[in-house]
Amino acid sequence: MEKNITCFIACGEETKPSDMIEGLPECRVLKIPCSDDTETYRFIAAESHTPYVLVCRAKQYIRLGSRALERMTDYLSAPSCGMVYADRYEETGEGMRPHPVIDYQEGSVRDDFDFGSLVMYRTEALRQAVAEISVEDDYAYSASYAIRLALSRRYALTHIREYLYTEAETDTRRSGEKQFDYVDPRNRSVQIEREAAFTRYLKKTGAYLPPATHRIDPNEGSFPCEASVIIPVRNRVRTIDDAIRSVLEQQTTFDYNLIIVDNHSTDGTTEAIRRYAGNAKVVHLIPERTDLGIGGCWDLAVRDARCGRFAVQLDSDDLYSGPDTLQLIIDKFHNERCAMVIGSYRMTNFDLETLPPGVIDHREWTDRNGHNNALRINGLGAPRAFFTPLLRETGIPNVSYGEDYALGLAFSRQYRIGRIYEVIYLCRRWEGNSDAALSIEKVNRNNAYKDSLRTLELARRRALAAKEQDRPGTRFLKHQLAHWELARTNHEALEYIQTRCIRPGDNVIWVQFNPARAVSTCAKTDPASIAARPCFLCLENKPAEQESLRIELDETFDLRINPYPILPGHLTISSERHQPQTLAGKTGRQLPGKLVEWINRHFAPGYALFYNGAKCGASAPDHFHFQAARMQDIPLILQWDRLMETATLTAETTLTNGNKCRSYRIEGYLCPVQAFITENTPVSDTALVEAYLRSLPLHPDEDEPRYNLFAWEDPKRGFTVAYIPRALHRPSCYTAQGGAQRLISPGALDMAGLLVTPRREDFENLTEEEIRQIYNEVSL
Known part of the structure; x- marks a missing residue:
């Protein structure tokens, strides 16, 4: 048996493997670093000859x-098994105790x-898993996570x-003290890396979802009040009065009530609630059933006829941090038309003194990927609030742990989740908390339950993703990538493309290393060069493998996949007629909106259209076209x-159909932006x-002012067109000599915060100061 095993032991330079494991049989033993990086596992895979x-x-x-070790190899002898792990004993100050796992x-x-x-792998399986980690991944903290x-x-x-080994207990903290380790700011770089690894896993298993496009109607239905705060409670006589007063002190512009579900308390809690019987805002429910958990109490409350349009959580031993909490939550629903709102809270003791780790704001959430990353982490934040019609439709599990997490996964599958990152809630930690000091058996039950929620959710997301795959646009893209090698190669490269995030002030700028874009970045756009080459956007000159979808509006367009993409699903929408790249005079400026509507209705939802003026990033200034991503x-x-929060309203008109069109000057971006929202x-x-465009300078021999344009359907505000006025095609660094040169030729996506660099030296060395200079030079 010993000849069949190679043992790798993580330990320091001065430590002998024999000092780490007692009872290890005579087998090949190698030391590895204590770090969890890719290189270590590549070494393990290469050095394993057993x-x-x-x-x-x-x-x-x-x-x-x-x-x-014999028992481990017994289980690994099954061809379907790739890794084994076991229960263990822990030596504590009070003796040896079992530590089962799940x-x-x-x-x-x-x-x-x-x-x-201790884990044991089948060597063949481990090598396969290590081989899946590409060079670009190069994990520093997450290799074992990506491998499993x-x-x-x-x-x-x-x-x-079976209890196969014994180890000394090293983490003596109570369960309630350990549960927030993953939101510790010191672990942020680890969490970012693991989110990336998990996102790749979701994509490979068909469970990845793009950001939700569904929005609620925040005025839907008839309700007795706008909001209901719901408190399930059982035997919290020491804290229930504080919680109730926290609700009644809320100052709002709308009507609200408080629904308390008293789950058969026996310690005086019921009598404490009855003292508020004369307050019209307080609804006191005592369930007929005696088998309800926290989730069951919530379900009872939201199905009560007195429940408001939005249901807001408050635990019976917690408090709202101020009288504006409820107003902030309901405003978020209306402003973002989201189905669920999650706030931020501060950990305190019973006397409301701050406890480590202090503020829990879950800033790992992003609009782009938070709904996917939610499956990887164990909690989403508090307080939680829900759109009541959807909550009634979804239903709430009748459990006392994880019911809120189940709802967060279900809602985020198809609906936007609103986040409030300022503290609006005080979460007390005291000896009466149900999760303050759990046994290992209870921790295991809780973890196994949340794992089962994820199992269910993964299946539902795969089904939803499969349905999305049947959209016309998805079918078109898949067919093109299957039959056009150049496009497939360049689109697959985006999966592992390198990016850097730079934050000039409040702005987020992504720098992308994309060698394939050298074709566009270095394109010669002078008249002689244009005249000397065939137009690659004319149908008669397109590659034989490139297919197109015909769009018939006031003009006829062909939609095609971009063979040199900057982003996944990058499209080109070109006029069938060969004509100069100018939007001036095209159907009363309504063409972008009509194209956005067609793409989102007939191709795929969630696309934005963008336009490069002839002197503003267009590599084909001789042929009228748009792009989309x-x-x-x-x-x-x-x-x-964020940008709309500080935008200045500059004009407002009413269209013939009665809808409002508003013009805004965007103040908080790196360059000027003018937005028109209808x-x-x-x-x-x-x-x-037209009045805005006439205010921009018109250069000699050019048909329209220089600008980039974006058009999209904003689910919160309406149809949006954003103009980015331009002064220059390329910044001075483009033609600079030596180390000062930056091969950056800004088009619309660059102006929108995605700077494309086809050279590695530019990608690695570009600074915040240089970015500011580039935007300053090329924008008006």
Whole structure:
């Protein structure tokens, strides 16, 4: 048996492997660093010449149990098994105690799953998993996480329900103190890396979803009040009065009530609630059933006829942080038309003194990927609030742990989740908390339940993603990539493309290293060069493999996949007629809106249209065309909520159909932006737009002012067209000499916060100061 195993032990330079494991049989033993990086696992895969690999990552002394390694190899002898782990004993100050772990299921995708310090792999399976990690991944903290995700796609990760080793207890904190480790700011770089690994796993398993496009109607239905605060409670006589007063002190512009579901309290809580019987805002419910958990109490409350349009959570031992909490939450629903709102809270003791880790704001959430990353982490934040019609439709699990997490996963599958990052809630930690000091058995039950929620949610998301794959646009893109090698190669490269995030002030700028874009970045656009080459946008000159969809509006266009993409699903929409790249005079400025409407109705939802003027990034200034990409990938659009908070309204008109068109000057971006937003219709007021364009300088021998344009359907505000006025085609650094040169030729996407660099030296060395200079030079 010993000849079948290679053992790798993580330990320091001065430590001997024999000092780490007692009872290790005579087998090949190699030391590895304590770090969890890609290079370490590549070394393990390369140095394993036996059928099985034992990896020990203990930070303390381990004693192997009787026949421990034999039992591991017994289970690994099954061809379907790729990795095994086992229960263990822990030596504590009070003696030795069992530490069981739980079975791995499909939903066990969180990165803090407890495998223990010893795991054994089938060598063949481990090598396959390591080979899946590309050079671009190069994990510093997450190699073992990425490997087990890869393993789980092909093999079973088997839990051996035997106590095979003993280790010393090193983390003596109570369960309530450990549960927030993943939101510790010191672990931020680890979390970013693991989110990337998990997102790739979702894409490979068909469970990845793009950002939700569904929005609620915040005025839907008839309700007795706008909001209901819901408090399920059982035996909280010490805290219930504080919670009730916290609600009644709320100052709002709308009517609200408080629904307390008193789950058969026996300690005086019921009598404390009855003291508020004379307050019209307080509804006191005592369930007929005696088998309800917290979720069941919530379900009872939201189905009560007195429940408001929005249902807002408050635990019976917590408080709202101020009298404006409820107003902030309901305003968020109306402003963003989201289905669920999650706030931020401060951890306190019973006397409301701050406890570590202090503020829990879950800033790991992003509009672009928060709904996917939610499956990897164990919580989403508090307080939580829901759109009541959708909550009634979804239903709430009758449990007392994880019901809120189940709802967050379900809602985020198709609906936008609103986030409030300022503290609006005080979360008390005291001896009466239900999760303050849980036994290992209770922690395991809780974790197994949340894993089961993830298993269910992964199945539902795969079904939803499969449905999305049947859209006309998805079918078109898949067919093109299957039959056009150049486009397929360049689009697949986007999966592993390198990006850097630079934050000039409040702005987010992504720098992309994309060598394939050298074709566009270095394109010669002078008249002689244009005349000397065939127009690559004319249908007669397109590659034989390139297909197109015909769009018949006031003009006829052909929609095609861009073979040199900057973003996934990058499209080109070109006029069938060869004519100069100018939007001036085209159907009263309504063409962008009509194209956006066609693409989102007949191709795929969630796309934004963009336009490069002839001297503003267009590599084909001789042929009229637009491009399109998904809204979720465009930094300017992702930052639009923040930018609109400080925007200045410059004009407002009423269209013939009664809808309002408003013009805004965007103040908070790196360059000037003028936006035109119209309610409920994909058109803008022509006179309003023309007046703005006439205010821009017109260069000699040019038919229109220089600008880039974006057009999209903003689900919160209406159809939006954003103009970015331009002064120059390229910045001075483009033609600079030596190390000062930056091969950057800004088009619309660059101006929208995605700077494309085809050279590695530019990607690696571009500074915030240079970015500001580029935007300053090329914008008006």
